Structure formats: C-alpha cells, structure tokens
Amino acid sequence: MSTRCPRCDNEIDDDTHMCPRCGSFIGLFRGLSLYRQGNIGFAFLGLLFPFIGLLVYLAFRNRHPESAAMLFIGAVVSTILAVLLALSFVMALLFAS
Numbered sequence: 001m002s003t004r005c006p007r008c009d010n011e012i013d014d015d016t017h018m019c020p021r022c023g024s025f026i027g028l029f030r031g032l033s034l035y036r037q038g039n040i041g042f043a044f045l046g047l048l049f050p051f052i053g054l055l056v057y058l059a060f061r062n063r064h065p066e067s068a069a070m071l072f073i074g075a076v077v078s079t080i081l082a083v084l085l086a087l088s089f090v091m092a093l094l095f096a097s
Contacts, residue, residue, distance in 0.1 A: 007063055042067045046074025053078070 005012055005019040012019055046053025053075035060068040 040070065042070035043074035043077075046071040046076075047078045048074075050075040050078040050082075 003012055003014060004010065005022060005024055007024040008019060008022040010019055010021040018024065042053075046057070053071045057068045057071040057075065060071070
C-alpha cells in the first residue's frame, strides 16, 4: 500500500518518511487529509480574522495551496462584508438627518 506526499502529490511507500521527489518530511502528516483538501475551517479562520488569514495565505500558498485558497476566500469575503457594512453605516448617517 502507498500514500501520497502532501506537498507534491508523489506516490510514497508506507515505510518511507521523506518524499524522494521534493524531500518533504511526511511522517507527521501521514493519513491526514487536512492539507490536501481545502478545509472549511480555514475559510472560517480567514472570515473571522482577515488580516491573519491573508498572512497565513502568503505563508502557505506554495506548500498547501488548497488550504491557502480557503483562507484567502474567507479573508476576501470578510473584507467585502466589512466594506459593505461601513458603506451602509455611512449611508444611514447621511440620510438620517
């Protein structure tokens, strides 16, 4: 039986602890699919903390692109919602008087 490298998707034997293609250490990540797929938890992190989400996106975009994309989506949605909320607040203040 074999698994795949979480970094480069190379097929690796079960007894191997380092990817022969990219050199990534996979012993700790064996069997975890968190980094292989975009987890919705990363989107919520980016939604709640957009600045942190963008920073983590920049750090993870090459190693874990799926998870980084979820962070970026959450951060962008949060920023758009904040701008819309601010605009509606300003419009309410302008038209209230």
